[in-house]
Amino acid sequence: MSPVKVIILLLFLAVLFNLGSALFHLFRQGDDHDKMAKSLTWRIGLSFLLFIIIIILLATGQLGMNPSPI
Secondary structure, eight states, rough: OOHHHHHHHHHHHHHHHHHHHHHHHHHSTTOHHHHHHHHHHHHHHHHHHHHHHHHHHHHTTTSSSOOOOO
16 A cells, blocks of 8 residues: 555544544533534544645546556
8 A cells, every 4th residue: 555545544544533532522421522622623624634635646646546347
């Protein structure tokens, strides 16, 4: 697997982790809601960064969409 794909995968996993963290803080009793807001803010920022990276990689041809034979 290429390093570019590893970076994309790690960013995607970070987005999912922050989403899970926000869900955890939402359901935890007596927890400060600032932690949930920070987790959601990080998720939005990471999602935006991931989107921009994918768009740039597709535009430069470094990330191709090769159809694989079935």
